[in-house]
Amino acid sequence: MRKIFVAIIATCLLINSVAFAEMKVFFAPPLQGQEMRATDVIVKEIDNAKSQILVQVYSFTSKPIADALVRAKNRGIDVQIIIDAPSVKGKGSKVQMCLDADITLYADSEHAIAHNKIGIIDKSKVIGGSFNWTGAAEQRNAENCTVIWNEPEIVKLYLTNWELHRKHSDLYE
Secondary structure, eight states: OHHHHHHHHHHHHHHHHSOOOEEEEEEESOOTTOOSOHHHHHHHHHHTOSSEEEEEESOBOOHHHHHHHHHHHHTTOEEEEEEEGGGTTSTTOOHHHHHHTTOEEEEEOSSSOOOOEEEEETTTEEEEESOOBSHHHHHTSOEEEEEEESOHHHHHHHHHHHHHHHHHSEEEO
16 A cells, blocks of 8 residues: 555656646737737747747738847847748838847748748747737737747757758848
């Protein structure tokens, strides 16, 4: 009986020590009762980054998100962005603002549309969903934004995909 009790206690301790994957979902427009807008969530995650931010976006016109990336770069964070090549010079693009802050930018012209909308924070957290990093996504569109952490296999897949696209993208200066 004592051996069974010890085994049960050991199993409970092991289960409690395992980090479980976590995910939060945000919508634009926000659901009733949702405390944060999708843009605010992305800015918060960027502001909490400790070492690296890898971004893959189709369109990038959000000033609050661009401001957060510049703040991160100024804190010494490695910030790299891959953007759809035709969107680099799109109306309202924040590419020049990022270049002025010495953020590394790549233009992906390999595809008809490089339509990803992701951020990988510190190789441990992924921001994704349909939410373009634009003002229109927050103010006029119906979008979703997810934040996933404590899921190393998912993060690894996103990192692999990001690196694959970086390799065929052109450094933008």
